[in-house]
Structure formats: C-alpha cells, structure tokens
Amino acid sequence: MLLLLLCCSSNGDGSYSSTIQDDDDDDDEDDVVVLDTVDDVPSPDLPDRWDVLGLGQAMVDFSGIVNDDFLMRLGLEKGTRKVVNHEERGRVLQAMDGCSYKAAAGGSLSNTLVALARLGGHAMGGAALNVAMAGSIGSDPLGGFYRTKLRRANVSFLSAPVKDGTTGTVIVLTSSDAQRTMLAYQGTSSYIKYDSSMESIISKTNILVIEGYLFEFPDTIKTIKKICQVARDNGALVAVTASDVTCIERHYDDFWEIMENYADIVFANSDEARSFCHFSAEESPISATRYLSHFVPLVSVTDGQRGSYIGVKGEALYIPPSPCTPVDTCGAGDAYASGILYGLLRGASDLKGMGSLAARVAATVVGQQGTRLRVHDAARLAESFACNVESPSRQADVGSDQISSL
Secondary structure, three states: OEEEEEOOOOOOOOOOOEEEEEOOOOOOOOOOOOOOOHHHOOOOOOOOOEEEEEEOOOEEEEEEEOOHHHHHHOOOOOOOEEEOOHHHHHHHHHHOOOOOEEEEEEOHHHHHHHHHHHHOOOOOOOOOOOEEEEOOOEOOHHHHHHHHHHHHOOEEEOOOOEOOOOOEEEEEEEOOOOOEEEEEEOOOOOOOOOOHHHHHHHHOEEEEEEOHHHHHOHHHHHHHHHHHHHHHHOOOEEEEEOOOHHHHHHOHHHHHHHHHHOOOEEEEEHHHHHHHHOOOOOOOHHHHHHHHOOOOOEEEEEOHHHOEEEEEOOEEEEEOOOOOOOOOOOOHHHHHHHHHHHHHHOOOOOHHHHHHHHHHHHHHHHOOOOOOOOHHHHHHHHHHHHHHHHOOOOOOOOOHHHHOOO
C-alpha cells in the first residue's frame, strides 16, 4: 500500500485536505504520481486500433470505516444510498480529514477494462490487447489520480478533462455492523463529449462497451446513440452492460432501443435480465437468457454461485460456477464480462470455453478482497485459456458457429 497526499485545502467550496491510502491492488511496484491537474499527465503513444473502448462514468471511490456518531453528526441515515451535491461532498470529506481511508479509480466498467487489460497483457494467444476508456473527468487532482491509476493498469483514458470540472466520486462509509452508507457525487461524470476526436477513436475500435449507468442522463443517451451508429458504420461490435435493475426500470425504452438497433452483446445478472424481459422473480434466468438472445446476438447472464448462461439465437448454454471460497462478491460480474470479451478477442472457438474462462476470472475475484483482478492471477488464467484453445480435444457446442459471425 502506498500513501497518497492530495494537497487541497478545506475552504468550504468542496475541496479538502486529507491523507488518502491508495487502494493499490495493482500488483506493481511503480510509485504513484499524483498531479495537481489532469492536464499535467503526459500523453502516451496511442496504437493504430483499440481492441476495446469502454464508455462510462469515471468515478473515484473513497472508502472508510466510521462509527454511528460520525453518521449522526452529518445527518446521514445508515445503510442508505444518496446523491449529494458538491458542497455536501466537501462537508463529508472535510469531516473525514485526518482519518485513514482508501481511494480507488472505481466503477463497474473500469473493473472490467482493467481485468481485460491484465488478461491481455501477456503474449499468449496473440499480441497484447489495446484497452481504453472514454468518459469525463474534471481538471482537478482526482481527475489526475483516476487517469494515472488506469494508465498503470494499461488502460488508456482518452477523454480530455472538463475545464474547471470536478471528477465524480462515490464515498462508502462502513460502520461496525458492516452496513454501508453510500454517497454519490456525479460531478462531470455524466458528460460525454462527442466530437471529431471521439469519432476518430470509435472508428478505430473493435469492441465498444457502453456502461448502463450512462442511461441515467437524457442528454448523454442522445450521444450514446450517435456513438453506437459510428461504431456500427465502422464494423465495431457494440456491448451494453445492464448496470442496475432500477436503472433499467427508469430507462427501459432507451435500453431496448440501443439493444434492438445496435447491440451485439449484453451483459446482465439474473435480476437485470428478468427486468429487461418484464419477467417475475420466479422466472428462471435461462428463460430470460433465451428471450434476450432473440434480439441480441450474444447474451451473457450471471446468476451468482449458481453459475451463468450464454445465449445465442434463442438457445442458452449453462456455464457451471468455478469453485472458490467466497471472500468478497463485489466486482464478480465485472470480472466475468472481462472473460467473455477476452475470449472473443482471442478467437475462442466455442461458447463453453469462453464461458468457463469468464467463470474462472469471476471466481478468482470473488476469492480475494477487492474488485480488481490481480496481475499474477491474470497471467495464470490467460496461460490456462491459451492451452485450452490450442488443445485438439476441445469440443464445439451449440453456439460455436455463431461466435465468428458476431
């Protein structure tokens, strides 16, 4: 673990001063360089094409242990989730001043992209994968922190910072009874800029991944549709993550417009899949998988410790869970998605092999503390997958002939 000092003053405008313990699960030894503004970050050499470009919210996660008195002092109801404004965020962080808490470049999409970059960072099955993210960060120290953390994990953050903007944050306050109180500050994270630069990036992308949380913002939905059309016109696959049941319920028609007209891949858990189908909780996830696969070429549905399903053209293949001793289930679905994407990019010849890899990646993350796939685990998983792909004993399954047509 490395200590990270963000030098900002607590002056009532939402800025703050505190010692932050960097939630460093990156398994690397490089020093963290935190810059005063994101503009100070040097631009790396960019590849000719991107294997995967993720479009989503860039949020810095703060997590700390607090007591009930702390929550009462700030008027926070324990165990709830709340959207806060700039001033409220500053008040909470100021109250935490002097405490030790962790910071991470968070978000469901970034978890998937980091895991994919680590799986694809080894010359097994092909050249190293080029993975990138686009979204919105402010020209503040947290924006620099977010970009730096992704870059260290071999994920390029391609969007320019919003001048005078503030990077979005999620504050997770855990009390002694393990209840989590979550405070989300959107900042500039809902803003997706579409310009000639973005269009050029998308035209050089093999798979575009859209994070479902972006559907919460009406103006952003319009931008997503433009981006999906450009991706389609340039031969890219479009993947959509469901993100959250309540998000689906609020923006059901928008999700379906994207899925029916643009999506090649959908990632969802069993509850989200049922929500897409307007199925009751009693309906099996395999039924939801089959239904969705009539509209989207490849459907991935996870069902926790019960396993997962991959759907193609009205058929659903069951993928048994990979054995593990659960430690923390947070991030399991994100890890699973990275395995599916990796299998596609490495030319998996059958759905079963691709799904089995995804299940093993998810189990690895569930068996550790933290949401990020570690470098040494990624190397082991990638090597195992390469051996399985090359094995002549691999048998095709019901959907194997559909993968290459995506």
